[in-house]
Amino acid sequence: QSALTQPASVSGSPGQSITISCTGTDNDIGSYNLVSWYQQKSGKAPKLIIFEGRKRPSGISNRFSASKSGNTASLTIAGLQAEDEADYYCCSYAGTIRLVVFGGGTKLTVL
Amino acid sequence: EVQLVESGGGLIQPGGSLTLSCAATGFSLSSNYLSWVRQAPGKGLEWVSILYNNGNMYYADSVKGRFTISRDTSNNTLYLQMNSLRAEDTATYYCTLISMMVVAIDSFRVWGQGAMVTVSS
Numbered sequence: 001q002s003a004l005t006q007p008a009s010v011s012g013s014p015g016q017s018i019t020i021s022c023t024g025t026d027n028d029i030g031s032y033n034l035v036s037w038y039q040q041k042s043g044k045a046p047k048l049i050i051f052e053g054r055k056r057p058s059g060i061s062n063r064f065s066a067s068k069s070g071n072t073a074s075l076t077i078a079g080l081q082a083e084d085e086a087d088y089y090c091c092s093y094a095g096t097i098r099l100v101v102f103g104g105g106t107k108l109t110v111l
Numbered sequence: 112e113v114q115l116v117e118s119g120g121g122l123i124q125p126g127g128s129l130t131l132s133c134a135a136t137g138f139s140l141s142s143n144y145l146s147w148v149r150q151a152p153g154k155g156l157e158w159v160s161i162l163y164n165n166g167n168m169y170y171a172d173s174v175k176g177r178f179t180i181s182r183d184t185s186n187n188t189l190y191l192q193m194n195s196l197r198a199e200d201t202a203t204y205y206c207t208l209i210s211m212m213v214v215a216i217d218s219f220r221v222w223g224q225g226a227m228v229t230v231s232s
Contacts, residue, residue, distance in 0.1 A: 002155055032215065034212060034216070034217055036217070038156070045222040045225050046219070046222055051210065052218070091218070093212075093217070100216050102156045
């Protein structure tokens with residue numbers, strides 16, 4: 001049982017937009033603007049795509065965007081492409097005791 | 112270029128010990144924050160251990176007392192010593208470079224390619 005709750009799967013057609021939610025609590029997402037998102041393609045290591053809630057590392061497409069409302073963070077992928085098919089994980093800072101918590105991951109299928 | 116390369120994975124019997132290594136290039140271990148994050152087959156991500164630049168070490172409850180994180184600054188390598196291994200420790204172990212926001216963990220910025228550990232008789 002992961003600390004952050006994500007849908008197990010989402011799907012969309014090329015060109016469409018999808019949103020993946022990540023629900024935590026007042027003790028993690030709700031207290032800090034330190035949500036990060038990771039993309040993991042099959043057989044590969046995870047890759048950081050969003051940090052500090054909504055910032056993109058250099059080289060990450062602006063089709064990826066993120067936001068937060070209360071205890072829920074969201075990742076939106078616009079203009080879906082076949083190459084976006086992957087597992088996506090959210091993560092949040094959770095204070096000096098728990099440190100960080102991950103979501104269980106969401107499998108994105110591009111139809 | 113910042114790069115992390117893990118080694119040392121393999122098949123080990125329950126109760127056995129194994130040490131993973133993570134060679135870092137492009138930055139200095141001594142001034143950065145690092146971690147080990149694992150992923151059991153078909154499962155999600157779980158942080159295992161975190162090493163702050165001041166030497167403070169943190170462990171997930173699932174490995175506390177069995178795993179030890181350390182670093183050798185002379186060869187810029189991070190280690191994870193794993194003792195009393197259990198079947199549930201079977202996973203791919205990733206070495207990661209952490210970005211900090213003041214004193215809070217911001218994100219896992221750079222990941223190694225992973226080292227597979229299988230605990231089985």
